Amino acid sequence: MAVGEGSTGRQQPALNFAVLGSVRVRCEDRWLPTGSPQQQALLAALLLRGGRTATAQELVDAVWGEDSPQQVLAALRTYASRLRKALGSRAGMLVSVSGGYALRLGPDDVLDTDRVAELSRQAEKATAAGDLPRARELYGKALALWDGEALSGVPGPGAGLHRTRLEEQRLRLLEQRLEIGLEAGYHAECVSELTALTTLHPMRERLRELLMLALYRCGRQAEALAVYADARRVLSEELGVDPRHELSELQQRILEGDESLSWDGERAAAPAASVVRPAQLPAAVPDFTGRxxxxxxxxxxxxxxxxxxxxxxxxxxxxxxxxxxxxxxxxxxxxxxxxxxxxxxxxxxxxxxxxxxxxxxxxxxxxxxxxxxxxxxxxxxxxxxxxxxxxxxxxxxxxxxxxxxxxxxxxxxxxxxxxxxxxxxxxxxxxxxxxxxxLDVMSPEEALTLFTRIVGAERVGAERDAAMDVVAACGFLPLAIRIAAARLAARRTWTVSVLARKLSDERRRLDVLQAGDQTVKATFELGYGQLEPEQARAFRLLGLAEGPDLSLDAAAALLDRGPETAEDLLESLVDTSLLESAAPGRYRFHDLVRLFARACAERDEQPPGERAAALSRLLDFYLATATEVFALERPGENMAEHVQPTRYPGLAFATSAAALDWLFLEADCLLACVRQATAGGALRHAADLLLMIRDLDESGAHSRQYQNVAVAVLEAAQKAGDQVAEGRVRVALTHSYGLSARFDEADEQATRGLELGLAAGDPLSSSHAPNLGGVIAHYRGAFEDSRRLLEYALAAFRRDGNRAGEASSLSNLSRVESGLGRTERAVELAGSAVALYRELGSTLRLANGRYALGVALGQHGRNAEALEEFAAALSIFRENRQRLWEGMTYFRMAEAQLALDVPAEAAALAERALTELRDIGDDWRRGIVLTVLGRALNGTGQSGRARVCWEQALASFEELGRPEAAEVRDLLAGAGVGV
Missing domain, CATH: 3.40.50.300 (P-loop containing nucleotide triphosphate hydrolases)
Structure with missing residues (x-):
């Protein structure tokens, strides 16, 4: 009879056994009773023998040890009987053998430790094959099978031994996953986890090694060395030993700046196949490169x-x-x-x-x-x-x-x-x-190699950056690179920089890219000449848009055609290789083809009125759709009611998630459209589109690009004397500069934005500018100025019927009250803001409200409640891809955990904050996080690393002229460090 089948041959249900946590048995969708702790100990002992028979004495020793009761064999039989009853139709898997017992699992039964072993084997294979992300994922799945402490609550010596073994296995898997993570380039993500692990397991030197390497690869060399110093001190004090050789060697390599420690994600390319003698084939080029x-x-x-x-x-x-x-x-x-x-x-x-x-x-x-x-x-x-x-x-x-x-x-x-x-x-x-x-264009490295082979290593080596500019201007297109290189090779008096300057002018670039009978333009003309009239019109108009690519819906708006017709046109251009489709529903030109398409549109083949109308439709489409996204994200916020009306419709979204997907997917295209509209004189549309897409700035991912575009709009609005557009873009810049801690500039923008809003009678600028200005004043420590501006904004929002704006002002006022020491009033105001956001059905803004409430609660000494608010805010920020606010929420949670005297958790949270804020945060925010991280590390006994964090924070604060520098000096003085 097959295992897992009854006498009738009917398949019995498979069982899932778990020992990595509580001892449990699941049959399909229900949990089976596992009985008393001693009964669980018997089940665990049998499960962990892998089907082998255990004698009665071995089981007694495992379950009771030396404290076995009288009639222990009878008790053992009783527990075995109860186990069979609990197993129901699968009772036959528990068999009696020569006075002992064995648990024989069927082929479809699963034990979680066996699953861990299988996942580990798969991870090792993935590692050997070089698929590091897959290996990391598999180790993570194996670790996820632990649901707390193994054999939780199970008594007996046997369970104790297995518990120790399984904990060691878990730690080894953690180390392997972290090693793979570092090898795959996830060093920033690993720092937070390793910080917590080294606190929990201070004697585990391998974790210290991994933390040192992770910090070093994050550019935090001083902290990496401080980890070694802390480890050496702890090992000496606790065990009277020095660090093992591997840890000491790593410290020395870090001191020497060993380049082999740095992470290099490059993989060597396979060598190109050798050239052999042709028959009727044309000769192969001697400088064939890459591919x-x-x-x-x-x-x-x-x-x-x-x-x-x-x-x-x-x-x-x-x-x-x-x-x-x-x-x-x-x-x-x-x-x-x-x-x-x-x-x-x-x-x-x-x-x-x-x-x-x-x-x-x-x-x-x-x-x-x-x-x-x-x-x-x-x-x-x-x-x-x-x-x-x-x-x-x-x-x-x-x-x-x-x-x-x-x-x-x-x-x-x-x-x-x-x-x-x-x-x-x-x-x-x-x-x-x-x-x-x-076949796509060359990689930058391949392109530079081809250029060098034609021009010569000496000329290119002297001006490598200029050479990279040349091949980039050629769009990494081999023909263009060959032509450019041939022109340079034929002109010994030219430098590479001279050629780069000639190619930097987009309007003349195609004319420069010709040598003898070879021209890039002629190559494109051949394909363009074969297009049907409607295809040719689409080709020309698509070339007008500045963005890196276009979605099908955006292209349909530009072409003034229905989506189905537009898709047929675009796909036909893809088939001719004049257009590329990098992803379903997205289209892009090669840079040089775009210049050619635009030249075709401008050389009397597309009247100026038609070109302007096409770009106007595209701007309308983006503004209408972005306004829809803004309204979905901010119910009750009436800013969208004040934007310029659009003639071309946008998209509608069923869910907020779908709206955000569109916004972040189109980020580069939206910002490019704003810049292009500015150059074309559509200033109010451009300013309004900036305001509607400010989530891109607030997420931190596009802040620099957003600010640069906003400055361009501001300069154009000032030149045109458009007070409404200028006031609105100053609102956008106030918000943006505030996020990047450029508080003096933000204050200037807020002040001027309010003046312009009042002069132009614009309710949008005259309410949002003082609200943001109040936030900036709070950051600068000018609490009374902040309260005055925020109360003004609150009244303005109420006059305008902007209830979401009202909630924002209340939330900001709560921060001011905290700063003035009126923490109870701060909690009250933040609670009112949260209630109003909930009433409006807001999501993202509710997260801001709960963040503010958490801050107020923490400063009022109610840190456990604060953590609840921060956790709720964090979930919303993550769903809405607000990395900047994710990082700041982790920082606030670290503060709360410190206040609750849980420094290890605070350190891990502060590390998470640094990870989220890398590349998007500013020096001020990094400084305040490092200050808290240092306090947390000091609380866990890692004083050396704490000092390094404080020294880095102090350097940032002193450079910025921030008052927080005084607090950090006190911390360093308390640690015995002169400043």
Missing amino acids: AAFVKELGAELASEDGSVMALSAVAGIGGVGKTTLAVQVAHAVREHFPDGQLYVDLQGAGPAPAEPESVLGSFLRALGTADTAIPDGVPERAALYRSLLDDRRVLALLDNARDAAQVRPLLPGTPGCAVLVTSRNRMVDLAGAHLVD
Whole structure:
């Protein structure tokens, strides 16, 4: 009888056993009773023997040890009987063997420790294969199976031994996952976890090593060395030993700045295939560069030993991307696999007169030895003879520059052993059985290597940065790079910088990229000349948009066509390789193709009125859609009611999550559109769009870009004398500068924004500017000024019917009251703000309200309640991708944990704050987090590292002229460090 089946053969339900936590048994969707602690101890002892039999004495020793009761064997039998009853229909798995017992799991039963072992094996395989993210994920899944302390609540010596073993296993898995994380480049994320782990396990030197390495790779060398000093002190005091050799060696390597400790995510590329002697193939270029992966992929396809079918590959790409060069290189590389010959033809598919299949077949037949008199007329007859001649032969045909699949089909041998390689600007999706390859531009490193090989290492080495500017201006397009390099090589008096300057002018770039009979523009003209009128119009108008790419909906607005019609047009341009589709529903130009498309639009082929109308529709689409996102995120906030009306509709969203997905996906396009609208004079639309997309700035991910664009709008509004646009963009800049701790500049923007709002009678600027100005005054410690501005803003919001603005002012006022020592009043105001946000159904703003309430509660001494508010706020910030506020919330939680005297947890939270704020935070915020981190580390006995944190914080505060410097000096003085 099979395991897991009853006498009737009916499959019994599988059981899931858990010992990594409480001892539990689950059958389908219900938990089975596991009985008393001693009964659980018996079950655990049997489970952890892996099906092997345990004698009665072994089980007694495991469950009771030396304190076994009288009639212990009877008690053991009783527990075994109860276990069988609990197992129900699976009772037969608990068997009696020679006075002992064994638990025989069926093939579908699962024990969590076995699952850990399997996941660990998979992780080791993934590591060996170089798939580090996968390995890290698998180790994480294994660790997630622990649900607290293993064998929780289970008595007996046996459980104690297993508990120690399983805890050691868990720590080893943690170390392995962290090692993989560091190798994969997750050093910043690892610091927080390692900080907590070294606090919990101060004697575990491997964790100290990993923390030192993680800190070093984060650029925190002084802290890394302080970790060693703390470890050495603790080991000496507790165990009377020095750190092990590995830890000391790591300290020395850090002191020496050993470059091998730095993380390098680069992976060496496979060497390019060697060039072999051609037959009918064109000569391979001597400076062929890069493309190693494509050479390998295509070579493997063409040289396949599968004799049942003809190998067929088709390479597609934009003109000038190097399709022919690559194809010739591959053909030479696999030549030895085709001893019966290699055929080549340029099908001239990009030109006005593509080669006719009949004439190509004639030339192929002659190359294969057929006399002219024996060559029949007509494509079918010639194709039949061609296939007959190739039967039982191994021949490679390179069909270069094909127009479409119809031109290629008659030229296919169709016999096993032969192979065909096709290049075309069009994707051969209708060429049956073809292995399709899309060839993109070169990587920056490949492009620079190609440029260097043509120009010479000496000239390029002297001006490497300028050379990188040249290849970037060429869009990393091989043809453009070759032309630019050829021009420079022919002009010995030019420097690389001279060429870079000439290429920096986008309007003249295509004219510069010509050498002899080679021009980039002519290559693009060939493809453009084959477009139908509607395709050509779409090509020209799409080139007008400044963003890195366009969504289908945005393109439809630009073209003034329905989404289905627009998609057909865009996909047809993708098929010609004049447009790229990097992801479903998103389209982009190569940089040089965009310049060509724009030139086509501007050279009298697209009237100025039509160009302006197209860009106006795109701006309207973005503003209308961003306003919808803003309204969904901020119910009760009437800012959207004051923006400029739009003539073209935007998108609607079913959920806030979908709206945010759109906003962050379109971030670069939205900011590019604002800048372009500014240059085009649509200042109010541009300023309003900035306000509607301020979540991009608040998230921290796009702050620098957002500020730069806002400054451009401000300068244009000042020049035009548009007070409304200027006032609104100053509101945007106040908010942005405040987020990056540029408080003096933010204060200036708020003051001028309020003045302009009042002068222009703009309710938006005259309410939001004082609200933000009050926040800035609070950050500067001017609490009375802050309260005055916030009370003014509160009245203005109420006059305007802006209830979300009212809640914001109340929330901000609570911070001021805390600063003035009126903490009870602060809690009251923050509570009112939260209640109002809840009434409005707000989500993201509710997080800001709960954050403010948490701050107020903490300063009122109610830290446990504060942590609840921070946890709720953190969840919302994370859902809304507000990394800056995630980081600040972790910081506040660290403060609360310190106040509750839980320094280890505070240290871990402060590290999480630093991780979230890296690359998006400012020196002031980093300084206040480092101050709290130092206090937490000092509380856990890591005084050396604490001092380093305080020294770094002090340096930041002194440079910024912040008052927090005094507090940090006191901390360092208390630690015995002179400042």
